[in-house]
Amino acid sequence: MTTLTTNGAADTSTEPPRRGGRATGTGGDVAVSTTSHTLLVIWSVVVIVPFLWVLLSSFKTSQEILASPFSLPAEWSFRNYAAAWTDAGIGRFFLNTVVVVGCALAIVMLLGAMCAYVLARYRFPGNRLIYNSMLAGLTFPIFLAIVPLFFILRNFGLLNTLPGLILTYVAFALPFTVFFLHSFFRTLPDEIYEAAVMDGAGEWRTFFQVMLPMARPGMASVAIFNFLGLWNQFLLPVALNTNQDNYVLTQGMATFASQAGYSVDFGALFAAVVLTVVPVLVVYLIFQRRLEGSVDKGTFR
Amino acid sequence: MTITLTSTPAGPARTGRRRRRKLTFDRASFMAVFLVLPLTIFVLFVVSPFVQALYFAMTDWSGFSPDMAFVGLDNFTKLLHDDVFLRAVRNNVLLAIVVPFVTIVVALAIATMVTVGGPTKGGIRGVRGSSFYRVISFFPYAVPAIVIGLIWAQVFDPARGLLNGVLTAVGLDGFQDFPWLGDTATAMPASMFVMIWGCVGFYSVLFVAAIKGVPAELYEAARLDGAGRMRTAMAITLPQIRDNVQTAYIYLGILALDAFVYMQALNPSGGPNYATLTMSQELYMVAFRKGQFGYATAMGVVLAVMTLLFAAIVFTVGRVAAGRAEGSARR
Numbered sequence: 001m002t003t004l005t006t007n008g009a010a011d012t013s014t015e016p017p018r019r020g021g022r023a024t025g026t027g028g029d030v031a032v033s034t035t036s037h038t039l040l041v042i043w044s045v046v047v048i049v050p051f052l053w054v055l056l057s058s059f060k061t062s063q064e065i066l067a068s069p070f071s072l073p074a075e076w077s078f079r080n081y082a083a084a085w086t087d088a089g090i091g092r093f094f095l096n097t098v099v100v101v102g103c104a105l106a107i108v109m110l111l112g113a114m115c116a117y118v119l120a121r122y123r124f125p126g127n128r129l130i131y132n133s134m135l136a137g138l139t140f141p142i143f144l145a146i147v148p149l150f151f152i153l154r155n156f157g158l159l160n161t162l163p164g165l166i167l168t169y170v171a172f173a174l175p176f177t178v179f180f181l182h183s184f185f186r187t188l189p190d191e192i193y194e195a196a197v198m199d200g201a202g203e204w205r206t207f208f209q210v211m212l213p214m215a216r217p218g219m220a221s222v223a224i225f226n227f228l229g230l231w232n233q234f235l236l237p238v239a240l241n242t243n244q245d246n247y248v249l250t251q252g253m254a255t256f257a258s259q260a261g262y263s264v265d266f267g268a269l270f271a272a273v274v275l276t277v278v279p280v281l282v283v284y285l286i287f288q289r290r291l292e293g294s295v296d297k298g299t300f301r
Numbered sequence: 302m303t304i305t306l307t308s309t310p311a312g313p314a315r316t317g318r319r320r321r322r323k324l325t326f327d328r329a330s331f332m333a334v335f336l337v338l339p340l341t342i343f344v345l346f347v348v349s350p351f352v353q354a355l356y357f358a359m360t361d362w363s364g365f366s367p368d369m370a371f372v373g374l375d376n377f378t379k380l381l382h383d384d385v386f387l388r389a390v391r392n393n394v395l396l397a398i399v400v401p402f403v404t405i406v407v408a409l410a411i412a413t414m415v416t417v418g419g420p421t422k423g424g425i426r427g428v429r430g431s432s433f434y435r436v437i438s439f440f441p442y443a444v445p446a447i448v449i450g451l452i453w454a455q456v457f458d459p460a461r462g463l464l465n466g467v468l469t470a471v472g473l474d475g476f477q478d479f480p481w482l483g484d485t486a487t488a489m490p491a492s493m494f495v496m497i498w499g500c501v502g503f504y505s506v507l508f509v510a511a512i513k514g515v516p517a518e519l520y521e522a523a524r525l526d527g528a529g530r531m532r533t534a535m536a537i538t539l540p541q542i543r544d545n546v547q548t549a550y551i552y553l554g555i556l557a558l559d560a561f562v563y564m565q566a567l568n569p570s571g572g573p574n575y576a577t578l579t580m581s582q583e584l585y586m587v588a589f590r591k592g593q594f595g596y597a598t599a600m601g602v603v604l605a606v607m608t609l610l611f612a613a614i615v616f617t618v619g620r621v622a623a624g625r626a627e628g629s630a631r632r
Binding site: 033036037043047048053112114118122124139140141144145146149152167171174175202231234239250254257270273276277288 | 327328330331332334335336338339340342343345346347348349350351353354357407410411414415418428429430433434436437438439440441442443444445446447448451452453454455456460461462463465466470498501502530555558559561562565566569580581584585588589594597598601602604605608609612
């Protein structure tokens with residue numbers, strides 16, 4: 001994590017290069033800077049310590065956990081991890097999540113790009129209506145839709161199946177994707193499109209070989225947001241996917257947590273939390289720069 | 302009604318420039334596939350459930366039998382006398398007041414410190430090590446909300462939790478076995494804290510990006526005029542990034558009116574004496590445990606109306622604040 005922190009390019013962008021030492025601050029500056037650092041350090045501690053504590057506890061036996069929240073484990077074993085992965089089914093939930101999120105992400109990116117492209121660059125009656133209803137879909141709480149959705153999926157025979165969940169994920173990630181990419185496709189220059197048509201490319205070819213590749217930065221940002229959003233989705237699977245074999249990670253965790261209380265297998269619970277956090281931690285650290293950039297570019301246009 | 306509508310550039314102006322072309326097969330097939338495919342899914346799984354919900358809310362449907370009677374607004378009158386639901390509404394209103402406000406204040410404070418909070422000599426910059434603080438504080442955003450809830454449920458645990466362990470270790474023995482989530486006085490504040498903890502990172506990064514868009518000359522001018530840090534934050538930063546704050550407020554409000562994931566992780570049954578019960582939890586309970594689908598959908602309608610109302614209030618307040626700022630600038 002420390003390697004990432006040293007490249008502080010972003011926070012120097014608004015200022016001229018520093019000259020001379022840092023000791024130019026006045027007495028008031030020192031006081032303010034001390035206060036700022038104290039507050040920021042306190043916040044960082046509040047953020048990090050729970051994670052570290054969970055990591056530590058994940059190696060302890062349940063007796064050790066019950067005995068003291070601070071004690072170190074007598075032996076560092078991965079027994080809890082094995083228990084969480086196989087016995088509690090975290091491994092299976094993990095696999096389900098990868099399948100569901102992977103498929104949903106691929107489909108929603110393709111469909112979203114297609115829809116956004118047509119809405120952004122073609123004029124036809126109903127264009128604004130479609131766009132505005134997408135925006136409305138972004139605002140309305142899913143809770144209003146959840147009961148009818150349950151029965152729609154049941155009528156299609158898709159309730160409690162992974163394809164059903166994938167379709168629902170796609171549908172509810174679509175408005176955000178379209179909204180974000182819409183503004184992106186709008187900024188692409190008309191000349192490129194004209195040139196492609198001039199060279200004899202049809203609409204299909206123009207989209208897939210010219211426009212879509214140009215939208216790659218925007219696609220990447222949306223994909224990251226959609227990945228996190230879908231990976232963390234909770235209500236949709238809990239309501240629409242109640243077959244334990246098809247559980248995704250988030251609902252599996254919730255179920256496991258409520259069972260762990262009875263079986264007093266707290267070590268496995270902590271291990272399961274670590275297993276859930278590590279993949280997103282890895283994704284986060286790899287894409288951290290891009291993610292922060294996307295927050296800026298995308299969400300609040 | 303829609304949050305983002307006002308901030309998007311008007312559509313037809315740009316599209317209008319393009320000439321209308323002949324409708325060839327290539328073009329027709331392209332439009333058909335590109336529009337029909339996504340829209341089918343959207344209409345089937347998003348639009349139609351919302352529309353159906355409005356009808357179901359006025360029936361006494363129990364879900365698994367095909368017959369349902371149209372009962373008009375009966376469900377809503379019943380809701381007005383449903384003490385548990387009213388309690389949930391109160392909790393949600395409280396959440397919608399406290400969580401967005403505190404989150405935004407903390408996020409703004411962090412963002413200000415890491416961007417413009419640095420020394421008053423030299424260029425406008427943040428405190429040292431600001432990248433480090435940004436990476437750390439943004440991280441909870443990447444963790445599933447349910448896991449955030451589960452982690453904190455363990456931290457708050459009376460006997461083996463980290464919090465009571467720390468408090469008793471520093472000599473506050475009164476907190477021995479104190480049930481943070483099981484006491485009516487602390488359950489709600491503790492839950493709010495968890496939600497704020499989970500949200501601050503994302504919004505501080507958002508505000509960092511917004512503040513970077515403010516011209517540095519404004520800060521330099523304020524400094525020459527002798528404005529202190531607090532004054533600068535209130536008179537320069539806040540008005541300059543007002544749109545971002547407003548949008549953040551609405552997103553956080555939606556989150557606070559939902560709050561399902563967090564509450565489900567911290568107190569699945571609604572907390573001591575329903576202290577942390579939310580509308581979403583009650584809706585889920587009534588629909589999928591009790592099978593009263595019509596009644597539950599009516600709750601969904603209330604939730605949706607409150608969400609839109611919240612957005613409308615934020616917009617109105619934002620507009621009034623904007624008007625006042627302009628007025629004082631002219632004077």
